Amino acid sequence: MDIIASPETAPFVNQRDPSRALGPDGKPAVSRRAPIWADVPDEKWNDWRWQLSNRVNDLDEIEGILNLTPEERDGLSAPDKFRVDITPYFISLIDPDDPTDPIRRQVIPLGRENEAFTGMMEDSLAEDRHSPVPGLVHRYPDRVLMLVTTQCASYCRYCTRSRIVGDPTQNFNRKDHEAQLEYLRRTPQVRDVLISGGDGLTLAPKLFESILRGLREIPHIEIVRIGTRVPVFLPQRVDDELCEMLAKYHPIWMNLHFNHAQEITPEVSRAVDKLTRAGIPVGNQSVLLAGVNDCVNIQRELVHRLVENRIRPYYLYQCDLVEGSGHFRTPVGKGIEIMEGLRGHTSGYAVPTYVIDAPGGGGKIPVAPNYLISYSDHKIVLRNYEGYITTYEEPLEYKQHDKANCRACQKPRPEPGQSGILGLLEGERMWIEPRGFAEIHERGNLEQHRLQDPSKWVPYGVGAIEGQARGALPVLESGNGNGLLDSERAATDTNAGLVEPGDLLSEEQRAEMGRPHYGPGEEPRPRDGEPTGSAHGELL
Ligand SMILES: *Cc1c(COP(=O)(O)O)cnc(C)c1O
Ligand code: SF4
Numbered sequence: 369m370d371i372i373a374s375p376e377t378a379p380f381v382n383q384r385d386p387s388r389a390l391g392p393d394g395k396p397a398v399s400r401r402a403p404i405w406a407d408v409p410d411e412k413w414n415d416w417r418w419q420l421s422n423r424v425n426d427l428d429e430i431e432g433i434l435n436l437t438p439e440e441r442d443g444l445s446a447p448d449k450f451r452v453d454i455t456p457y458f459i460s461l462i463d464p465d466d467p468t469d470p471i472r473r474q475v476i477p478l479g480r481e482n483e484a485f486t487g488m489m490e491d492s493l494a495e496d497r498h499s500p501v502p503g504l505v506h507r508y509p510d511r512v513l514m515l516v517t518t519q520c521a522s523y524c525r526y527c528t529r530s531r532i533v534g535d536p537t538q539n540f541n542r543k544d545h546e547a548q549l550e551y552l553r554r555t556p557q558v559r560d561v562l563i564s565g566g567d568g569l570t571l572a573p574k575l576f577e578s579i580l581r582g583l584r585e586i587p588h589i590e591i592v593r594i595g596t597r598v599p600v601f602l603p604q605r606v607d608d609e610l611c612e613m614l615a616k617y618h619p620i621w622m623n624l625h626f627n628h629a630q631e632i633t634p635e636v637s638r639a640v641d642k643l644t645r646a647g648i649p650v651g652n653q654s655v656l657l658a659g660v661n662d663c664v665n666i667q668r669e670l671v672h673r674l675v676e677n678r679i680r681p682y683y684l685y686q687c688d689l690v691e692g693s694g695h696f697r698t699p700v701g702k703g704i705e706i707m708e709g710l711r712g713h714t715s716g717y718a719v720p721t722y723v724i725d726a727p728g729g730g731g732k733i734p735v736a737p738n739y740l741i742s743y744s745d746h747k748i749v750l751r752n753y754e755g756y757i758t759t760y761e762e763p764l765e766y767k768q769h770d771k772a773n774c775r776a777c778q779k780p781r782p783e784p785g786q787s788g789i790l791g792l793l794e795g796e797r798m799w800i801e802p803r804g805f806a807e808i809h810e811r812g813n814l815e816q817h818r819l820q821d822p823s824k825w826v827p828y829g830v831g832a833i834e835g836q837a838r839g840a841l842p843v844l845e846s847g848n849g850n851g852l853l854d855s856e857r858a859a860t861d862t863n864a865g866l867v868e869p870g871d872l873l874s875e876e877q878r879a880e881m882g883r884p885h886y887g888p889g890e891e892p893r894p895r896d897g898e899p900t901g902s903a904h905g906e907l908l
Contacts, residue, residue, distance in 0.1 A: 386677055387641035389634045397634035402433045402460040413456075416605040420521065420570070423453045430454075434464045434472070442479030449477055450692055451534030454522045458601045461630065468773075470628040470660045474524050478695065481525060485694040486746075487727070487761030490531050492689040494729030501547045503540045507731055511560035514548055516540055516579055518566040521601035526655060526693040528725070533566055542575070549582045552589065559590040569598035569605055573613065580617040593621045595653070599639045600624060600631055606639035611646035623651045623682055627661050629673045640677050651682035654720065656703050657696045658687075663769045664709035664790065665776035671710065671718035681720035686735070689727050689761060697763040700724070700748050703735060709790045713783065724748070730756040 382388060391397040405413065412418045424430055427444040430452075436444070444452065454475050462472045491497075498507045503515035518532050518539045532538040552558055561583055568576055583589050594614075598605045614620055622643060626632060643650055652674050654661065661667055671681045684706070687697045703722045710719045723732040730752035733739050741757065742749040748760040771777040791797055 385641075386632075386634070386637040386673075389637065391634075396638070399457075399633040399635060400460055402456070402464075404432055405456050405460070408456075414604050416602055416607075419455045419457055419602055419604055422456050423522070424456065424459060425452045425454070430459070430476070433459055434462060434476070436476075437467045439479045440467070440476050443477030443481055446477065446479065446482060449481065450525065450527065450530045451523050452477060453520075453534070455601050457604065457635070458522050461633065468659065469630075470666075471630055473660050474526075474627060474657070475522055477525055480695050481692050483694050484691075485689075485697070486764060487689045488691055488694065489689050489727065490691055492727050493528065493725055495529070498729055501551045502544050504548045504551055506551075506555070506558070507729060510557055511562060512552070512555075512558050513562050513564055514552075515565050516545060516548075516563055516568045516576075517571050519570045520565065520567045521570055521598050521605070524597070526657060526687060526690070526696045528688045528690050529566075530690060530692055539566075545579055545582070549579075549586070552583070553586055556588045559588060560593065561589055561591075562593045562595055564595040567596050567598055568594060569596045569610075573610070577613055580614075580620075584617050591619050591621060592617065593623060595623045595625075597625045599636060599643070600626055603633070603635040603639035606642055608642065611642050611648075614643075614648060615646045618647060620648050621651070622648050623653050624679060625653050625655075626670065626674065626679075627654050627657060628666065629669045632673045632677060637677050640679060644678050649680070650678065651680045652720070653683045653685060654681070655685045655687055655696075656698055656706070656722075658698045658763075658766060658769075659696070662698045662702050662706075663771075663774055663776060664706050664794075665774065665780045667706045668709060668714060668781065669776050671714065671720070675715060675718045681718060683732065684720040684722045685732075686722070686724040686760065688725055694763070697766070699762050699766055700735060700743075700760065702766075702769075705790070705793050707735075708793060712788075713786070713790070724750060724760050726750065726752055726756070726758045727760055728758050730754070730758050733758075 389397040401408075401413070408418075424433065427436075427441065430436065430444060431441075434440075443449065452475070458471070458475065462476075463469045466472070495505045495507075495513075498505050500506055505513040505515070507513070515529075515532075518529075518535055520533060523534050527533050552561065563579070568579070571579075580592065583592050624640075640650055654667075654670065656662060661670065667684075674681050684703065686700060686703055687693050707719075707722050722735045724735060725732050730750075733750045733752050735750075739750055739752070740748065741751055746762045746764065748762065749757065750760065751757045769777075787794070787796060788800070792800065
């Protein structure tokens with residue numbers, strides 16, 4: 369006989385909670401460590417200070433961890449490259465033999481990183497122009513971006529602030545922080561401060577806390593947000609001490625930056641669990657990057673892993689027009705396709721907002737019809753909330769995502785018959801049409817088509833009371849691309865372009881088909897209480 373354990377005798381172990389995942393040895397799961405660090409004791413490996421001081425940055429060192437390609441060697445030996453520094457934890461997640469590894473592409477430079485491209489700018493968001501004091505970007509009416517350091521735990525090749533980030537000579541110091549706080553004290557319209565950099569969580573804990581305290585002493589500041597990639601590069605930094613410290617300064621929100629599901633390790637799950645337990649709502653901002661995550665299936669997997677860890681996808685950014693990011697750029701159509709593959713296909717919680725950070729500094733603009741003004745084969749024209757109009761230059765070259773070699777594309781979540789518009793974008797089919805649509809066109813009887821469903825097709829208040837038309841409600845079905853578009857069909861059917869109902873069949877032909885013929889004003893209309901055209905939005 370089976371005995372079901374009662375809650376008193378056996379505590380329930382939630383095996384679905386990723387922060388409690390166990391490894392094969394029954395202890396909390398850990399991710400892979402590159403062999404060169406195999407002998408480092410766990411206390412050191414799990415110490416964020418050890419991780420920071422043992423970062424790797426030079427060619428020889430990295431050569432001992434990854435099998436580098438010639439182009440990576442070029443990238444790593446370029447004399448004036450954007451800073452390279454990678455925590456031992458993060459570089460260990462990379463497959464040493466796979467040059468397309470999505471984590472590798474984010475942190476290991478390629479030779480072509482230095483190539484210029486049309487539209488490229490050093491400060492593409494014009495942040496320096498919007499800074500009343502160094503490091504404080506006041507662009508929006510009620511909120512500011514506060515850059516507190518130029519240092520990060522590791523460096524992303526596509527960094528939007530590569531003009532200052534990573535450069536210790538351009539760092540911000542206590543005096544700058546004080547000037548930033550002084551500006552905020554004098555600027556009561558600011559209710560939201562977004563701490564970023566660089567990465568504030570790489571600062572000495574005392575210094576970071578003094579900035580939070582300084583902000584909390586200003587009564588008009590309602591929320592403080594921390595934009596950080598430390599939990600991704602260095603989850604060891606998120607310890608109880610940090611969470612207790614942050615919780616003293618609530619309301620605090622946090623935005624992380626994951627671009628691929630492979631970055632969400634057991635260490636990350638435990639770190640994020642601690643943050644949420646400290647009462648911090650956690651969001652995520654991803655950047656759309658060619659060769660990393662320019663794929664509907666990769667993005668879907670990413671957002672599913674995020675919400676499973678109670679991280680809310682916030683923004684999906686179009687890659688900025690910044691130096692070094694040329695080979696990461698995708699057309700805007702790729703982002704639209706990804707959004708088409710998320711909305712409705714998965715939980716609303718898992719769907720970020722797709723935005724372009726306006727070149728020239730208009731803020732983040734959603735890629736949505738009311739913001740997208742126009743579109744050519746190489747440029748997008750957008751407007752922001754103020755009416756500021758800007759353009760985004762599309763990449764001239766884009767290497768399409770390699771579906772055949774993408775693990776996520778080879779094993780997508782099945783959605784039988786529900787791919788819808790995404791199926792059209794991906795070329796699975798050419799059109800979607802109502803059931804019976806093709807047959808009606810072949811007989812050329814548009815009137816029959818119109819009368820099949822009286823509640824849908826008969827204008828309100830016109831025609832006979834008693835409906836006689838028969839036929840099922842139109843049902844959408846999909847067609848495979850083996851015929852003409854409906855407009856082309858209509859044109860070839862009549863040779864004249866415009867088709868009037870009833871033009872195409874004679875009285876006799878109609879009688880032969882056993883269908884009723886209605887004179888003008890005799891069409892059936894629904895009885896009282898039956899649905900009318902307005903139910904289908906026809907009056908709009
Ligand atoms: C991103 C950003 C913000 C915050 O924008 P939200 O859309 O509110 O997240 C504020 N100021 C600047 C300068 C920014 O770049
Ligand atoms: S973590 Fe952010 S600021 Fe730092 S290098 Fe990456 S993108 Fe730039």
